[in-house]
Amino acid sequence: MLIFTIVFLLVLFVLYKLMLIVPMREVHVIERLGKFRTVLEPGFHFLIPFFDRVAYRHDTREQVLDVPPQSCISKDNTQLEVDGLVYLKVMDGKLASYGIENYRMAAVNLAQTTMRSEIGKLTLSETFSERDRLNESIVREIDKASDPWGIKVLRYEIKNISPSRHVIHTLEKQMEAERRKRAEITLASAEKAAMINMSEGERQEAINISEGQKQKRINEAKGTAAEIAIIAKAKAEGMNMVAQALAVQGGTDAMNMQLKEQFIKQVGNILEQAEVSVVPAELARLEGFFEGMDKVTQGLAPKA
Incomplete structure (x- = not known):
């Protein structure tokens, strides 16, 4: 058993x-x-x-390896601390076994050295704005170097870019100055636009006033012309009627009578309103006649 x-x-x-x-x-x-x-x-x-x-x-699945933080120097001599993630996949088991001792550690170290090299080509501002291009450059360089290892680097992602405390303080001051500059530019632009609008408004107001005065003068001139035309027409018609009336028998006598009545009426008005004695010419000659007769009578009287 x-x-x-x-x-x-x-x-x-x-x-x-x-x-x-x-x-x-x-x-x-x-x-x-x-x-x-x-x-x-x-x-x-x-x-x-x-x-x-x-x-x-x-x-054979896609693997994610954490790249620990490391110190890098940018093109403008700014110290940065950068970490990231590298995504890779085993494509050839034989090369992954015999081409490198530990492809994971090798990929992480290669990612660190490549990242330091690529960041050294960029300025501080470019490391923030050109992150996608930086990731592509790192992937391209790592993939080229890791080809003999039987692995394929799919992508690289930068997680954090941390400048030193002094650099952060400097950047904060720079951003504050930039914000103040933008605020001043915006305020100046607003004041400029306000002045332009005010000048345009004053200009339009002056144009409107001048147009109104011009139209007023035109209307007054048209009204005066129309009034003169109406008066002239009325006078012409009146003269025409007078001429027709004079042509009729007895018209001249009627005209003379009308003139005498108007004369008497005007003389009466003058005598009422005048502050001095106004005497018609005929009465003045009559008064002079009586004054002359009085003087003659006084001359003929016997002297005592």
Whole structure:
């Protein structure tokens, strides 16, 4: 019974060494007697017990490696602390096993050195504004260097770019000055626009006033012309009627009578309103006649 148990366990051990199931997310590197034999893809496989062994197992999914923070110097001699993430994938299990000792550590170190080199080509402001281009440059350089390792660098993402405290203080002052400058520019632009609007308003007001005065004078001139025309027309019609009346028999006598009445009426008005004695010419001559007769009478009287 003991022998049967030992034989059964030995058979199970041989079967365990004979059969190999590779999971879907992995590839296995097989060595035969210490020498590379093949790379097994996911699925069921048979091995030669005691000759074949699984030397390496690699995850074929995309892997994310954390790049620790490191100090970098920008083109304008500004000290920065930068960290990031590198995304890679194993493309060749054989090269990933024998091309490099530890491709994860190598990828992280290469990402750090490449990041320092690329940041040294940019100024401080460019490291913030050109982050996408910086990521692309780092991916391109890492992928070129890691090609013999059997891995593919898919992308690189910078997480944080942290300047030193002194640089942050300087940047804060610069941003404050920039905001003050923009505020002053905005205020000056507003004042300029207000002055322009006021001058345009005054100009338009002056134009409107001059147009109104011009139209007023035109209207007054038209009214005066119309009035003169109406008066002239009325006078012409009156003269015409007078001429027609004089042509009729007895018209001249009627005209003379009308003139005498008007004369008497005007003389009466003058006598009422005048502050001095106004006497018609005929009455003046009559008064002079009586004064002369009085003087003659006084001359003829006998002297005592």
